[in-house]
Amino acid sequence: MRAISRVGLGLCLLAMLAPGVALADDAPGSCNVPAYLLTSDASLPKVAEALKASRPLDILVVGSRSSTIMTADATSYPWRMQSALQEKLPAATVNVAVELKVKKTAEEAIAGFAKMLEERKPVLVVWQTGTFDATRSVDPDEFRDAVDEGVALIKTAGADVILMNLQYSPRTETMISSAPYLDNLRVVAQKHEIPLFDRFAIMREWNEKGEFDLFSPSPGIDLAKRVHDCIGRALASLVIEAARINPGELRIQR
Amino acid sequence: MTSVAESPAGAPFGPVATDAVQAQPAKPRAARPESAASKRELRLDLFRGLALWLIFIDHLPPNLLTWLTIRNYGFSDATEIFIFISGYTAAFVYGRAMVEQGFVVAAARILKRVWQIYVAHVFLFTIFLAEISYVATSFESPLYSEEMGILDFLKQPDVTIVQALLLRFRPVNMDVLPLYIVLMFFLPPILWLMLRKADLALTLSVALYAATWHFDLYLSAYPSGVWAFNPFAWQLLFVFGAWCALGGAQRMARILSSNITLALSIAYLLAAFFVTLTWYVPQLHPLMPRLIEQWMYPINKTDLDVLRFAHFLALAAITVRFLHRDWPGLKSPWLRPVILCGQHSLEIFCLGIFLAFAGYFILAEIAGGTLMHFVVSMSGVVLMSAAAWLFSWYKRVAAKAGPRAASNDADLAGGAA
Numbered sequence: 001m002r003a004i005s006r007v008g009l010g011l012c013l014l015a016m017l018a019p020g021v022a023l024a025d026d027a028p029g030s031c032n033v034p035a036y037l038l039t040s041d042a043s044l045p046k047v048a049e050a051l052k053a054s055r056p057l058d059i060l061v062v063g064s065r066s067s068t069i070m071t072a073d074a075t076s077y078p079w080r081m082q083s084a085l086q087e088k089l090p091a092a093t094v095n096v097a098v099e100l101k102v103k104k105t106a107e108e109a110i111a112g113f114a115k116m117l118e119e120r121k122p123v124l125v126v127w128q129t130g131t132f133d134a135t136r137s138v139d140p141d142e143f144r145d146a147v148d149e150g151v152a153l154i155k156t157a158g159a160d161v162i163l164m165n166l167q168y169s170p171r172t173e174t175m176i177s178s179a180p181y182l183d184n185l186r187v188v189a190q191k192h193e194i195p196l197f198d199r200f201a202i203m204r205e206w207n208e209k210g211e212f213d214l215f216s217p218s219p220g221i222d223l224a225k226r227v228h229d230c231i232g233r234a235l236a237s238l239v240i241e242a243a244r245i246n247p248g249e250l251r252i253q254r
Numbered sequence: 255m256t257s258v259a260e261s262p263a264g265a266p267f268g269p270v271a272t273d274a275v276q277a278q279p280a281k282p283r284a285a286r287p288e289s290a291a292s293k294r295e296l297r298l299d300l301f302r303g304l305a306l307w308l309i310f311i312d313h314l315p316p317n318l319l320t321w322l323t324i325r326n327y328g329f330s331d332a333t334e335i336f337i338f339i340s341g342y343t344a345a346f347v348y349g350r351a352m353v354e355q356g357f358v359v360a361a362a363r364i365l366k367r368v369w370q371i372y373v374a375h376v377f378l379f380t381i382f383l384a385e386i387s388y389v390a391t392s393f394e395s396p397l398y399s400e401e402m403g404i405l406d407f408l409k410q411p412d413v414t415i416v417q418a419l420l421l422r423f424r425p426v427n428m429d430v431l432p433l434y435i436v437l438m439f440f441l442p443p444i445l446w447l448m449l450r451k452a453d454l455a456l457t458l459s460v461a462l463y464a465a466t467w468h469f470d471l472y473l474s475a476y477p478s479g480v481w482a483f484n485p486f487a488w489q490l491l492f493v494f495g496a497w498c499a500l501g502g503a504q505r506m507a508r509i510l511s512s513n514i515t516l517a518l519s520i521a522y523l524l525a526a527f528f529v530t531l532t533w534y535v536p537q538l539h540p541l542m543p544r545l546i547e548q549w550m551y552p553i554n555k556t557d558l559d560v561l562r563f564a565h566f567l568a569l570a571a572i573t574v575r576f577l578h579r580d581w582p583g584l585k586s587p588w589l590r591p592v593i594l595c596g597q598h599s600l601e602i603f604c605l606g607i608f609l610a611f612a613g614y615f616i617l618a619e620i621a622g623g624t625l626m627h628f629v630v631s632m633s634g635v636v637l638m639s640a641a642a643w644l645f646s647w648y649k650r651v652a653a654k655a656g657p658r659a660a661s662n663d664a665d666l667a668g669g670a671a
Contacts, residue, residue, distance in 0.1 A: 183552050223395075224395070227397055
């Protein structure tokens with residue numbers, strides 16, 4: 001199977017220069033993500049402000065527990081993001097907290113937002129949503145309204161927001177219709193001019209390039225950990241990129 | 255739009271029907287001396303067959319062939335073509351039945367057809383259940399624990415199956431047939447009105463479409479959400495197809511042959527192509543004016559966005575203009591497989607959905623990769639064509655065996671031979 005997919009991949013690359021696919025020179029395991037997936041027109045002014053003022057960078061990850069490794073385990077993406085950020089910004093203090101909204105639609109999740117924001121007072125909220133809504137085929141319009149409202153709440157509370165969309169899950173592709181939810185997350189991000197972390201496109205890219213075999217019938221915990229590691233690192237890159245921060249400058253200031 | 259006074263009272267369908275046979279759809283050069291019965295509108299079969307192939311390919315995971323499907327080059331996709339042509343052929347076949355045999359008989363035949371489509375849908379649902387149960391028992395992934403929530407349906411089979419029979423629980427990729435069922439179910443009254451006041455019927459349809467957008471009409475689904483194809487909105491394409499079949503196309507001939515229409519259509523298609531390009535080539539994205547983006551997105555498929563409808567109209571206008579019904583290519587053996595598929599649309603549609611499931615299974619369980627994707631897609635298309643050929647052969651044999659054995663449903667685009 002491996003051999004076939006390699007041949008197929010080669011043929012694919014030869015046969016077509018798929019638009020938008022950057023053929024980077026990445027070795028497996030390198031977590032490489034095409035640059036266009038990690039750039040954003042939108043910026044993160046509060047993050048930039050906190051870093052420049054040498055204030056701690058408090059990040060709150062709100063998620064619906066995509067994977068079973070997410071709880072307080074150092075291998076899930078929020079903690080991988082934290083260590084990647086810390087590595088890239090040695091001068092800054094990066095704190096990460098996770099708020100789980102398990103089995104909650106976006107609409108149900110935002111009910112607790114006001115209280116959560118008041119307690120945590122984050123500088124940046126990474127909001128991962130859409131999967132539960134997609135499995136329950138919630139009306140995409142209602143989903144959009146809920147996300148819209150949630151983002152507005154976070155912004156009013158004085159924090160930056162990054163929206164994170166669904167995982168690319170080839171196994172359940174015939175059962176879950178993710179397209180409307182992906183589209184609507186993009187629409188909300190555009191409307192509020194906030195960055196969207198396109199987890200779906202990134203994971204699909206990894207799968208296509210053979211970095212991860214997401215089709216695998218018995219992926220095991222190891223694959224999950226490696227994917228989360230890469231997701232965390234990519235997320236950290238997006239934070240730095242969107243905050244328009246030059247890590248080198250921060251170091252000099254200190 | 256011209257008035258409906260063209261149809262003389264007493265024999266409302268007769269003259270219109272003859273016109274439609276000779277000049278559909280919207281042939282710029284009107285009525286030519288052809289024997290109506292021997293001439294089947296092969297263009298309808300061709301495009302419906304093509305739509306079935308594209309729907310099959312779109313239901314497989316993205317691969318090389320996916321780049322050939324029209325949804326990558328504009329707003330509308332194969333669903334629009336399928337629904338429009340279904341409306342066209344249904345009106346054509348059952349419209350004639352209604353004139354010849356009366357309302358009751360025609361309505362009964364339509365309802366028989368509805369039943370067939372319903373049974374086909376339930377059959378596909380069974381296959382889906384088999385697939386999802388298999389995944390539930392054999393697939394264990396900590397990475398995708400949330401996605402596996404989709405399998406929760408299996409915990410309450412009683413509710414799920416009853417909801418599926420009520421057409422309220424519809425898994426992904428199984429949305430077209432329920433829409434088709436509802437549209438066909440309401441065909442008798444639509445046709446009744448259409449045969450008397452065609453333009454009024456079309457106007458009502460447009461009004462319902464507008465009301466759908468204005469009052470946010472929808473059909474709810476199980477466990478939450480709405481029908482992925484809102485029948486209140488999508489009926490517009492179906493009724494428009496019916497209207498074209500019953501003489502509307504001919505009356506639009508003037509508009510369709512004008513150069514202004516051509517220029518507008520080409521301009522719109524190019525603009526839509528550019529917009530879709532920005533989805534796939536992110537480098538182009540900055541060229542899109544933000545205001546236009548905010549006005550345009552999201553392009554709503556559920557409620558048949560006006561942009562999608564307009565895109566379909568532009569495609570249709572250009573097709574009708576440049577592809578004449580007597581184009582010799584329509585008889586070429588190369589197009590024969592597509593045309594055959596179009597002539598057995600319900601069977602081939604179901605087969606396509608089944609093959610998409612099966613293809614998925616092969617890609618997941620046996621081998622993945624682009625080459626394998628290509629092989630699976632091509633085999634699917636070949637199997638669909640072979641099956642269509644088999645159906646045609648059987649139909650021919652059955653017809654020879656005796657006139658009573660031959661059924662004449664809306665399968666044959668452009669009327670039964």
